[in-house]
Amino acid sequence: MTDTSGPAADREQRARRTAERFREVYGAAPAGVWAAPGRVNLIGEHTDYNDGFVMPLALPHTTLAAAAPRADGVLRVHSGDGGGNGRIAELRPAALRPASGGGWADYPAGIAWALREAGLPVGGADLHYDSTVPVGAGLSSSAALEVVTALALDELYGLGLTRQRLARLAQRAENAFVGVPCGIMDQTAAACCTDGHALFLDTRDLVQRQVPFDLAGAGLRLLVVDTRVRHELGDGAYAQRRAMCERGARALGVHALRDVPYAHLPAALDGLAAERGGPDADGPDVRAAVRHVVTENRRVEDVIAHLDAGEPRAIGPLLTAGHASLRDDFRVSCAELDLAVEAAGAAGALGARMTGGGFGGSAVVLVEEAAADTVAGRITEAFAAAGHAAPRIFPAVPSAGARRLL
Numbered sequence: 001m002t003d004t005s006g007p008a009a010d011r012e013q014r015a016r017r018t019a020e021r022f023r024e025v026y027g028a029a030p031a032g033v034w035a036a037p038g039r040v041n042l043i044g045e046h047t048d049y050n051d052g053f054v055m056p057l058a059l060p061h062t063t064l065a066a067a068a069p070r071a072d073g074v075l076r077v078h079s080g081d082g083g084g085n086g087r088i089a090e091l092r093p094a095a096l097r098p099a100s101g102g103g104w105a106d107y108p109a110g111i112a113w114a115l116r117e118a119g120l121p122v123g124g125a126d127l128h129y130d131s132t133v134p135v136g137a138g139l140s141s142s143a144a145l146e147v148v149t150a151l152a153l154d155e156l157y158g159l160g161l162t163r164q165r166l167a168r169l170a171q172r173a174e175n176a177f178v179g180v181p182c183g184i185m186d187q188t189a190a191a192c193c194t195d196g197h198a199l200f201l202d203t204r205d206l207v208q209r210q211v212p213f214d215l216a217g218a219g220l221r222l223l224v225v226d227t228r229v230r231h232e233l234g235d236g237a238y239a240q241r242r243a244m245c246e247r248g249a250r251a252l253g254v255h256a257l258r259d260v261p262y263a264h265l266p267a268a269l270d271g272l273a274a275e276r277g278g279p280d281a282d283g284p285d286v287r288a289a290v291r292h293v294v295t296e297n298r299r300v301e302d303v304i305a306h307l308d309a310g311e312p313r314a315i316g317p318l319l320t321a322g323h324a325s326l327r328d329d330f331r332v333s334c335a336e337l338d339l340a341v342e343a344a345g346a347a348g349a350l351g352a353r354m355t356g357g358g359f360g361g362s363a364v365v366l367v368e369e370a371a372a373d374t375v376a377g378r379i380t381e382a383f384a385a386a387g388h389a390a391p392r393i394f395p396a397v398p399s400a401g402a403r404r405l406l
């Protein structure tokens, strides 16, 4: 298993290297270096655009941005990870139009656009990025890129954004500029998570609570299994799920599916009996979508109750039940994710589920620390036996959200 978290000294060194690289690229020192993490979601999937509950935690993997202000209003961006083929992209905020580029630079451009649109006095900047968040693995590399850019600009221009507002602006950049209809979970996780905690977030009002999640202290490990199956949220399947949920809410006469109490689910499903399935044969019908969202919100509440009661092992079956709901009702899983979950269970894991948007990406697996290597080995063997590419497996250590490093 690879663990890229490294000790604090390594992180400091990486920040200094990023500052040094900035100097090589732009010919002057940066004003600072900022970081924002990737995330996994413990429970609460496809609930955030239904005003529901989510519970992500930040990974030790981060996107760093070294930045300096520019007086001419221009935004120049450069990536150390191959994005843009090592070239500096020059963006003139006044000329930025939504969905104009199509490359990685759309994310920082979208942030500059969203800040200006909100009437905030943001000027230009030179930015150099360095990231250890795997791209396309369902671990929110794009939210990390958005949030680190927003935080750097916030501090360079003294905008005084709260973390919640910053997350909302980053979501707006992704929705309205990049054109991906995501919810608020990933940006809030990157902006607000703290070391050693999972973040309980009510996505209706962004009220949040840091829930202690001391895996090591409990003798547990949360493994991330990156299936290496890539899927973009931008294509229609994610939007189809959203549309189906909105249709369910309309048919039930509620503002959002969050407003359907768990105890009312049987009556709600009866009431939807006449609703026909969706336009996409592979997607869920309205009833299945409603059942997933309402039961998933309930699972988040149950997970929190167990964590508050000091029973972290008891969350295992809830994770696995969440996976079954995403696979069978909401239909956002895939063969590789199902296999990871199944092989984990067969090898004695406490629970497992896909995490993030689905259709590929990653699963999370809760295991006894002593069994972690065995379970990881069994998952890898199962992938080989099924003819899938080897998954990438590493521990999710609950880590800090966005912050200034230098």
Ligand code: GLA
Binding pocket: 044, 045, 046, 047, 048, 049, 182, 183, 184, 185, 186, 233, 356, 357, 358
């Ligand atoms: C993606 C989106 C989030 C959320 C999850 C599913 O990660 O960006 O807003 O909807 O899918 O829970």
